[in-house]
Amino acid sequence: MKLFIALLTILFISANYPQEVKQKESDLLIYAQQKMNIDDYVSTMRAIEIGEKYFDVDRDIVLAVIFIESDFKVNAVNRKTKDYGLSQQNDKYYLARYKLVARILDAEKIRYDINNKYDIYLNVLSCFYYLDHCINLKGSKSQGVKKYNGAGKRADAYLNKFLRVYYG
Numbered sequence: 001m002k003l004f005i006a007l008l009t010i011l012f013i014s015a016n017y018p019q020e021v022k023q024k025e026s027d028l029l030i031y032a033q034q035k036m037n038i039d040d041y042v043s044t045m046r047a048i049e050i051g052e053k054y055f056d057v058d059r060d061i062v063l064a065v066i067f068i069e070s071d072f073k074v075n076a077v078n079r080k081t082k083d084y085g086l087s088q089q090n091d092k093y094y095l096a097r098y099k100l101v102a103r104i105l106d107a108e109k110i111r112y113d114i115n116n117k118y119d120i121y122l123n124v125l126s127c128f129y130y131l132d133h134c135i136n137l138k139g140s141k142s143q144g145v146k147k148y149n150g151a152g153k154r155a156d157a158y159l160n161k162f163l164r165v166y167y168g
Contacts (some may be wrong), residue, residue, distance in 0.1 A: 051128035087127030101125035
């Protein structure tokens, strides 16, 4: 099983990223393996694979966002902001996003629970969906990541944190 996980991790590391990003992605994948149970890790990696297929967002960006948002805790909740799951989807918007990405999961023949705020596939694909939207809206990856968290000083701090995680 550990060999399978190691091979899965290697598959997710692309040779065409800058070396510092590639190393950070590897570090995040190893960290995720340590934080998650095997089933959740495999589901998360599969969701990331599907997300890259349907959205114009690199997996390393999503991994960094998940690390910042939930520390790879599937059942993470922010009671103050009412954000849930790996990518901290907001209570106000999660169901609409889940319904959009559910079509992708139907096409991929992946089982999911539309009523489960913590569903790994729905949560991770919603992260891809919203990041893709934000990047297109703002015109750059960095500004899209900033928009993912909102606006103002809080979003500036979020972008700085993201850049530290992303580039190490």
